Amino acid sequence: MSPQPKLHLLFHRDEIDATVRKLAAQIKQDYHHKSPLLIGILKGSFMFMADLIRHLDFPLEVDFIRLSSYGSGRESSGRVKVVQGLRSSIKGRHILIIEDIVDTGTTAAFLIDYLQKKKPASLRLCALTDKPSRRQVPVTIDFLGFTVPDKFIVGYGIDWDEQFRYLPDICTLEGDL
Ligand code: PRP
Numbered sequence: 001m002s003p004q005p006k007l008h009l010l011f012h013r014d015e016i017d018a019t020v021r022k023l024a025a026q027i028k029q030d031y032h033h034k035s036p037l038l039i040g041i042l043k044g045s046f047m048f049m050a051d052l053i054r055h056l057d058f059p060l061e062v063d064f065i066r067l068s069s070y071g072s073g074r075e076s077s078g079r080v081k082v083v084q085g086l087r088s089s090i091k092g093r094h095i096l097i098i099e100d101i102v103d104t105g106t107t108a109a110f111l112i113d114y115l116q117k118k119k120p121a122s123l124r125l126c127a128l129t130d131k132p133s134r135r136q137v138p139v140t141i142d143f144l145g146f147t148v149p150d151k152f153i154v155g156y157g158i159d160w161d162e163q164f165r166y167l168p169d170i171c172t173l174e175g176d177l
Contacts, residue, residue: 007171019145024055032058036094042066045098047157048118063088080110099127105137
């Protein structure tokens with residue numbers, strides 16, 4: 001059996017909780033009267049979305065789109081595929097994309113372009129984490145939780161080769177990957 005990579009704590013669950021509450025307060029201020037549609041990018045955003053909307057006590061709708069930009073392992077393929085599409089109509093609506101991590105920016109940029117063509121009233125991006133050192137495609141993040149170092153991170157929905165999504169904390173992976 002190959003050795004498992006080591007996990008190092010980056011953001012404890014309490015720090016994540018405080019940050020999610022802070023983001024929710026900012027989102028509430030801007031969207032409480034707009035009945036927005038929050039679109040989570042699967043799979044990575046599922047835990048963040050679930051926690052975030054618990055703090056948004058105003059009318060909103062939720063949908064998910066499943067996109068895939070990574071091949072197996074940790075390197076991006078650079079291509080984005082819609083694996084599972086949206087059911088909601090976008091035209092004329094206030095849309096907020098919910099993303100777990102913006103890395104190269106490929107996935108977020110693809111979705112922004114994809115949704116913009118459907119003529120929303122507004123379109124913004126909320127990302128729990130941002131890894132600016134890896135950016136290849138420019139992306140504006142309107143609501144940001146954490147900036148992360150150029151290390152592979154896992155937990156709180158974020159995977160490495162489908163592992164570690166279940167962790168309640170966000171950790172870096174160290175060692176031979
Ligand atoms: C991960 C992550 C983001 C995307 C970010 O998704 O959840 O959606 O990569 O990378 P990028 O900025 O380089 O495009 P992934 O495609 O691994 O699918 P997953 O959400 O199912 O883990």
